[in-house]
Amino acid sequence: MAPQGSDIAINGQPPYLTADIESAPGVLVISGDWTIETLKDADLLVTSFLESNKGASYLDLSGLSLLDTSGAWVIIRLMRALAIPLTDETPIRPDHRSLFEAVAETNNTPPEQNRTSSPVINALEKTGEDVVEIYSDIKILAHLMGGVMASLFTSLIHPRRLRLTSIVHHVEQVGVKAIPIVAIMSFLVGAIVAQQGAFQLRKFGAHTLVIDLVGILVLREVGILLTAILVAGRSGSAFTAEIGSMKMREEVDAMRVMGLNIIEVLIAPRVIALIIALPLLGIVADISALAGGSMLLWIYSDITPASYINWLREAVAVNTFMVGIIKAPFMALIIALISCSEGLQVGGSAESLGRRTTAAVVKSIFLMVLVDGVFAIFFAAVGY
Structure with missing residues (x-):
């Protein structure tokens, strides 16, 4: 589903993702149910928003009604793509904040850094590993x-x-x-x-x-x-x-x-x-x-x-x-x-x-x- 105007929504039991550029520039409002039942619609919302190249620098999560780990992970994926951190000032319910922190810690696998491999360093590293194993x-x-x-x-x-x-x-x-x-x-x-x-x-x-x-x-x-x-x-x-x-x-x-x-x-x-x-x-x-x-x-x-x-x-x-x-x-x-x-x-x-x-x-x-x-x-x- 493609974005319409400044709102992206799904009928039924919808999750909502709203970026109101005119009245609240840079604010991304996320509301509705973000659970395993609405996971497909939520993922479609996030993908459509990222493809629309709309920027955001602040999150408003106070409108979230239902949230589980699946929905939290979709929102975290959006936050990482937009480089928006979850701070103490972010409007969010305390129980939802705890769930976000738990999911973010579980999936906090930083990407491998591209480094120039040196044969000498690699040989020394392998030697060290062998010595420890011995x-x-x-x-x-x-x-x-x-x-x-x-x-x-x-x-x-x-x-x-x-x-x-x-x-x-x-x-x-x-x-x-x-x-x-x-x-x-x-x-x-x-x-x-x-x-x-x-x-x-x-x-x-x-x-x-x-x-x-x-x-x-x-x-x-x-x-x-x-x-x-x-x-x-x-x-x-x-x-x-x-x-x-x-x-x-x-x-x-x-x-x-x-x-x-x-x-x-x-x-x-x-x-x-x-x-x-x-x-x-x-x-x-x-x-x-x-x-x-x-x-x-x-x-x-x-x-x-x-x-x-x-x-x-x-x-x-x-x-x-x-x-x-x-x-x-x-x-x-x-x-x-x-x-x-x-x-x-x-x-x-x-x-x-x-x-x-x-x-x-x-x-x-x-x-x-x-x-x-x-x-x-x-x-x-x-x-x-």
Whole structure:
């Protein structure tokens, strides 16, 4: 509806918007019902008034009869377009003033300022955000670690509080059901390492040294590291998704209301199960990788399994095997704590769940590689 003269009005239960230029220059009079029922007409009035390019510098809201949040927001939109503030001198009923202030505060989202982006400033800003996030993750992990240790100490005093059923369930899910994929992957990796080693060392007439290469590399580094990465992607992500889904459905809050210890019920069984399962999976991976290397060398270099085993006994020692196994509990602790902490930080959306699940896998793999490097330097320094 287009404006007629100086008045804009709608028939029925009308809101009114009047700009009387002759008798009261610059005064905008708003009256009538401005509610959800008249929202369409009110919005049409405001749009028509703005299109008519009529100016105003003062509001008279004393004639408002009925007003709700919808009508208040339409009037606030008009006020912002005309740059007219709501002051103490504005004629308006006290209850309407309170509603205007509440709606204006709720929708007070200032537009983003256009600023010249500097690559240096952006890089420093991103670095600062990453540092804050790392600090927050460290605090959460320290809290969970302390809670798990307290839970284990309490279980020693009160064994009934140790949730054996949950631990056995997670050992089955994390360990037993992961054996086939771990064995197949390790078998193929061992065969690939053996093939590449034999191909390169054959040039120097030292193809038998590939057994030393396969044995030491698999037992000290590759076997447990690849197993831990696989477990992080398979079981760590499952931990985050399970706890995150419980957080989204408010089951975690319900457990807290019931007086249950979240760390004792959800976190500790998963940590214990992973610490038990990962070393055993590491042993499976080592055996499978060595078997894959043996089969490949039997086909590729005519080294029989008996000769392979005899040479392997001379190439590796017990400490070679123990280096890999010692790393396993630490990697299991990293996977469990990070996965559970990310699950507890899931928000109320599916996007948050996916983002936290991805973050759990990435952070776990990064920290495991870092820890593996630290252990490698340490064992080399002590000659073990």
